Amino acid sequence: MTDIKTYAQRRAALLAQMQNGIAIVPTAPERVRNRDSEYLYRFDSYFYYLCGFHEPEAVLVLIAGAEPQSLLFCREKNLEREIWDGFRFGPEAAREAFGVDAAYPIGQLDEKLPTLIANQPALHYAPGLDADWDARIMRWLNQVRAQSRTGVSAPQRIHDVRAALDEMRLLKDAQELALMRRAAGISAKAHERAMRATRPGRMEYEIEAELLYEFRRRGAQFPAYWPIVAGGANACVLHYSDNSARLEDGALLLIDAGCELDGYASDITRTFPVNGKFDGAQKDVYELVLAAQAAAIAATRPGAAWDAPHEAAVRVLGQGMIDFGLCQGSLDQVLETGDYKRFYMHRTGHWLGLDVHDAGEYKLDGKWRPLKEGMTLTVEPGCYIRPAEAVPKAYWNIGVRIEDDVLVTADGCEVITAATPKSIAEIEALVGKD
Numbered sequence: 001m002t003d004i005k006t007y008a009q010r011r012a013a014l015l016a017q018m019q020n021g022i023a024i025v026p027t028a029p030e031r032v033r034n035r036d037s038e039y040l041y042r043f044d045s046y047f048y049y050l051c052g053f054h055e056p057e058a059v060l061v062l063i064a065g066a067e068p069q070s071l072l073f074c075r076e077k078n079l080e081r082e083i084w085d086g087f088r089f090g091p092e093a094a095r096e097a098f099g100v101d102a103a104y105p106i107g108q109l110d111e112k113l114p115t116l117i118a119n120q121p122a123l124h125y126a127p128g129l130d131a132d133w134d135a136r137i138m139r140w141l142n143q144v145r146a147q148s149r150t151g152v153s154a155p156q157r158i159h160d161v162r163a164a165l166d167e168m169r170l171l172k173d174a175q176e177l178a179l180m181r182r183a184a185g186i187s188a189k190a191h192e193r194a195m196r197a198t199r200p201g202r203m204e205y206e207i208e209a210e211l212l213y214e215f216r217r218r219g220a221q222f223p224a225y226w227p228i229v230a231g232g233a234n235a236c237v238l239h240y241s242d243n244s245a246r247l248e249d250g251a252l253l254l255i256d257a258g259c260e261l262d263g264y265a266s267d268i269t270r271t272f273p274v275n276g277k278f279d280g281a282q283k284d285v286y287e288l289v290l291a292a293q294a295a296a297i298a299a300t301r302p303g304a305a306w307d308a309p310h311e312a313a314v315r316v317l318g319q320g321m322i323d324f325g326l327c328q329g330s331l332d333q334v335l336e337t338g339d340y341k342r343f344y345m346h347r348t349g350h351w352l353g354l355d356v357h358d359a360g361e362y363k364l365d366g367k368w369r370p371l372k373e374g375m376t377l378t379v380e381p382g383c384y385i386r387p388a389e390a391v392p393k394a395y396w397n398i399g400v401r402i403e404d405d406v407l408v409t410a411d412g413c414e415v416i417t418a419a420t421p422k423s424i425a426e427i428e429a430l431v432g433k434d
């Protein structure tokens with residue numbers, strides 16, 4: 001629920017960093033899916049981060065300086081539209097509920113903004129994010145410039161407001177962590193439900209339905225991304241999304257699914273046997289990826305470079321690939337030539353938060369940035385073995401990924417998705433037991 005103080009603190013932190021000038025942060029537009037039908041609405045993450053307001057057609061304006069101000073432009077109350085589409089706050093109630101200094105009807109934006117921009121030394125917004133907003137903001141700027149002979153000046157500097165916001169969003173506050181833990185808990189339950197529902201002969205989409213059912217019945221508004229439910233060879237298609245195949249006896253099932261709760265994503269992958277029992281080669285690869293993930297999690301701690309978990313995972317995976325006869329030569333050779341990339345072609349994680357691939361730079365001044373307490377990321381090594389002449393047949397079409405969500409703590413990290421069954425024993429006890 002809306003915690004006015006947290007949003008006010010975030011706005012104050014941004015205003016302090018701006019030092020002076022005006023920031024314009026619009027929310028996302030509604031998008032047509034076809035004719036009169038729209039996609040389910042999702043606010044813009046930057047906008048929501050700063051005010052928690054979830055209606056479309058809204059803009060936050062922040063004015064820095066000795067007396068910082070937060071202004072919200074939003075839709076007016078409209079009985080006719082509320083009968084069709086539901087409740088709208090309207091400026092008056094929004095001002096109170098979201099704790100901004102003033103709120104105005106969105107229809108006044110074009111009239112008010114040139115005046116607000118006039119004589120500000122700097123303009124902070126997100127250039128290039130949306131062509132319509134770029135054009136509109138430039139129009140306001142030009143309106144101000146056109147008045148220069150009256151002594152009015154337009155901002156001389158334009159800053160990308162995302163630079164400061166991305167850094168803020170990298171370090172999660174208590175409210176964000178509470179939501180991310182809840183999202184992680186719901187997704188863990190969904191994976192458990194999916195394991196229980198799986199058996200030979202079921203269709204991938206039936207398992208997808210179990211995931212979506214569990215997300216929604218526990219209050220999550222969306223999947224954070226469309227679930228990947230990939231049986232057998234489909235697990236080797238990294239962004240598989242058809243979810244339309246039959247689950248075969250003897251195959252593995254890879255599920256990458258996470259819910260979004262009040263804007264915050266979770267992102268979990270589990271891989272398990274359709275018939276509930278890992279066979280020899282499947283077990284080899286599963287245990288290898290599990291060991292790689294354990295090494296990556298052990299390397300996730302404050303001060304370690306962003307890349308340290310990936311490096312740790314790749315060393316374990318590379319050695320396993322040599323042991324299984326997938327790669328030849330020494331570990332150093334396999335790492336140096338990148339030969340392991342034939343079976344592990346993605347990186348080991350990404351920032352996680354309001355966006356499933358969350359905001360924030362991975363390098364600073366050309367070097368992998370150090371991890372810090374309060375950062376949240378995924379740890380998701382995998383191994384994907386497509387049929388090829390040089391590959392022992394027992395491993396063909398085995399695709400395994402294990403993904404958890406991790407919070408960097410003062411002395412290491414906490415796996416916030418730890419409730420999701422992961423060991424071979426836990427998985428074998430669950431699959432098919434609904």
Ligand code: GLY
Binds near residue numbers: 225
């Ligand atoms: N589910 C998207 C990812 O794992 O990055």
Ligand code: MN
Binds near residue numbers: 267350378380403
């Ligand atoms: Mn991920």
Ligand code: MN
Binds near residue numbers: 256268269
């Ligand atoms: Mn994922």
